[in-house]
Amino acid sequence: GAVVSQHPSWVICKSGTSVKIECRSLDFQATTMFWYRQFPKQSLMLMATSNEGSKATYEQGVEKDKFLINHASLTLSTLTVTSAHPEDSSFYICSVRGGGRSYNEQFFGPGTRLTVL
Amino acid sequence: QQPVQSPQAVILREGEDAVINCSSSKALYSVHWYRQKHGEAPVFLMILLKGGEQKGHEKISASFNEKKQQSSLYLTASQLSYSGTYFCGTGPSYGQNFVFGPGTRLSVLP
Numbered sequence: 001g002a003v004v005s006q007h008p009s010w011v012i013c014k015s016g017t018s019v020k021i022e023c024r025s026l027d028f029q030a031t032t033m034f035w036y037r038q039f040p041k042q043s044l045m046l047m048a049t050s051n052e053g054s055k056a057t058y059e060q061g062v063e064k065d066k067f068l069i070n071h072a073s074l075t076l077s078t079l080t081v082t083s084a085h086p087e088d089s090s091f092y093i094c095s096v097r098g099g100g101r102s103y104n105e106q107f108f109g110p111g112t113r114l115t116v117l
Numbered sequence: 118q119q120p121v122q123s124p125q126a127v128i129l130r131e132g133e134d135a136v137i138n139c140s141s142s143k144a145l146y147s148v149h150w151y152r153q154k155h156g157e158a159p160v161f162l163m164i165l166l167k168g169g170e171q172k173g174h175e176k177i178s179a180s181f182n183e184k185k186q187q188s189s190l191y192l193t194a195s196q197l198s199y200s201g202t203y204f205c206g207t208g209p210s211y212g213q214n215f216v217f218g219p220g221t222r223l224s225v226l227p
Contacts, residue, residue, distance in 0.1 A: 034215075043119070043204060043217045044159065093158050106149070106206075106215060108158040 002028035002096045006109035013084055014117055021079045021112045023094030029074035030096040034106070035067075038091040050077040084116045118143055120207045122218040129195050129225050137221045139205030140187035148181050148188040149206040149215065152199075159204060162190075192223070200225045 003026040013019050023033055031052045036044040048069050049057040056069035068080040081088055092112045098105040120141040127135055139148060147166045151159035165181035165188060176193040192199055202222050206215040 043219045045217075046215070105161060105164055107161065111158045113156075 002026075002030065002098060002107040004094065004096050004107050004109040006092075006094060006112050008112060009110060010113040010115070012115045012117065015085050016083055018080055018082045019084055019114060021081070021092055021094075021114075023077045023079070023096075023109055025075045025096045028096060028098075028107075030077075031074060032097045033071060033077040034095045034097070035069060035077070035079050036093045036095065038093060038111075044093060047079075081114065084114070086116045089114055089116045119216055120205055120218040122203075122205060122221050124221060125219070126222040127224070129223070131197060131225055131227050132194050135192045135195060135223060137190040137192075137203050137205075137223070138187060139189070139207070139218055140185070141207050143186070143207075145181075145183055145186050145188075145207050147208045148179075149208070150179055150188075150190050151204045151206065151217075152201045153204065153220075154201045162203075195223075195225045197225050197227060199223060 005024045005026055007022045011019055033050040035047045037047050038044045046059050047062045047067060050069045050071040052071045052074050058064045066082055071077040092114060093108055095106040095108045120139050123138045129135055147164055149164045150162040152162055153159040163179055165179055167183045179188060179190045181188045188205060200223055202220040204220050205218045208215055
């Protein structure tokens with residue numbers, strides 16, 4: 001399976017600032033990465049699909065201008081939460097879709113906990 | 118559309134068995150099962166594809182009935198390490214994005 005890292009693992013910021021979260025596929029070239037958000041005691045909700053070299057596909061209800069996604073290489077996708085507010089506080093998790101026989105598997109990063117004061 | 122999971126929560130004693138169910142109103146191509154510990158990312162358990170497949174890993178197994186559009190996860194002789202929230206994820210067709218169920222919180226007590 002793929003090994004996925006995220007940075008930072010947690011971040012605390014003031015309301016109105018922007019925060020960038022990195023997702024790296026360490027041993028696998030990922031053309032597709034996914035960004036999820038998870039609120040406490042809730043399920044993972046897909047925010048967007050990040051495609052290498054093209055625009056991300058956002059799920060309904062997710063503001064593309066607020067959650068900027070850049071997938072500039074096969075190993076790195078970034079999520080920038082712009083003008084963050086307390087309601088954006090959540091656990092953000094990225095995942096990589098496997099290749100070959102693992103195409104239907106997802107490999108998750110460790111997550112980034114964002115707290116907006 | 119999000120699949121439905123039942124029960125929402127279950128408490129077991131170490132060594133007891135449990136079944137977690139996942140069902141969807143849409144036709145399914147595959148069902149995935151993940152376990153998430155508090156504060157951590159989900160960990161992949163297994164995937165089941167069309168064909169009435171059953172899979173197992175140690176004392177955790179699962180079945181998939183695509184006609185009924187449902188899957189069940191079986192935990193046999195549960196261990197303390199089994200505690201966590203179990204999510205099923207469904208993919209309506211090959212290559213489609215995953216949709217996760219609401220989760221089932223499993224607590225195994227000594």
